[in-house]
Amino acid sequence: SQTIHQWPATxxxxxxxxxxxxxxxxxxxNPNLYWYRQAAGRGLQLLFYSVGIGQIxxxxxxxxxASRPQDRQFILSSKKLLLSDSGFYLCAWTxxxxxxxxxxxxPGTRLLVL
Amino acid sequence: GESVGLHxxxxxVQEGDNSIINCAYSNSASDYFIWYKQESGKGPQFIIDxxxxxxxRQGQRVTVLLNKTVKHLSLQIAATQPGDSAVYFCAKNGxxxxxxxxxxxxxxxxxxx
Numbered sequence: 477s478q479t480i481h482q483w484p485a486t487x488x489x490x491x492x493x494x495x496x497x498x499x500x501x502x503x504x505x506n507p508n509l510y511w512y513r514q515a516a517g518r519g520l521q522l523l524f525y526s527v528g529i530g531q532i533x534x535x536x537x538x539x540x541x542a543s544r545p546q547d548r549q550f551i552l553s554s555k556k557l558l559l560s561d562s563g564f565y566l567c568a569w570t571x572x573x574x575x576x577x578x579x580x581x582x583p584g585t586r587l588l589v590l
Numbered sequence: 591g592e593s594v595g596l597h598x599x600x601x602x603v604q605e606g607d608n609s610i611i612n613c614a615y616s617n618s619a620s621d622y623f624i625w626y627k628q629e630s631g632k633g634p635q636f637i638i639d640x641x642x643x644x645x646x647r648q649g650q651r652v653t654v655l656l657n658k659t660v661k662h663l664s665l666q667i668a669a670t671q672p673g674d675s676a677v678y679f680c681a682k683n684g685x686x687x688x689x690x691x692x693x694x695x696x697x698x699x700x701x702x703x
Contacts, residue, residue, distance in 0.1 A: 482633075508689050518696075519693045519695040519696055520634070520679070522690060525690065566633050566634070568633075576622040576683050580636060581626075581633035581635070582633050583632060583633050584631075586631070
């Protein structure tokens with residue numbers, strides 16, 4: 477069966493510090509991968525998605541970036557965090573080859589920028 | 591543009607009653623609809639899905655109804671239990687063959703004992 481992992485689970489960072497959140501998927505090959513941000517009490521905002529290694533599409537201009545160095549690894553980064561970057565970050569995957577598919581979510585990373 | 595909206599931000603029901611959570615969408619070209627359940631501090635969990643060639647689909651204690659005429663989607667939970675307390679999101683596929691989903695803002699279901 478497939479599983480998706482995210483770490484860390486919780487992170488408190490000062491404004492201006494760098495960020496690296498990691499997501500890995502097990503039990504599948506060539507998944508499509510997604511990064512979302514969820515503000516408190518709000519819906520999900522798609523940040524990035526990837527159809528393969530090194531292929532990243534950005535949905536929202538911001539000071540975040542994403543990378544996919546390996547088939548089942550998706551990384552969300554920032555060089556300098558802003559207060560507005562606080563939120564709940566979720567990684568999701570679907571089976572490869574874009575079609576109409578269910579997205580499965582990881583446990584999330586709670587980020588607090590102070 | 592495309593959108594997905596929920597009718598009520600909060601729904602409070604008595605334990606044992608049936609719950610109905612509603613969702614409306616704007617683009618009739620959508621083919622696929624999903625309901626997710628998100629408990630506090632966790633990632634959304636897939637509940638049930640339905641494709642546009644169906645009007646109804648049933649799972650364990652849950653039923654999804656799709657009315658394409660009025661562009662309305664609903665999730666029915668039978669015999670609501672305290673463990674059903676969560677935020678429920680509806681989602682649909684976006685335009686084109688991108689694999690992206692468009693999410694509603696969520697309805698918080700509160701189950702009273």
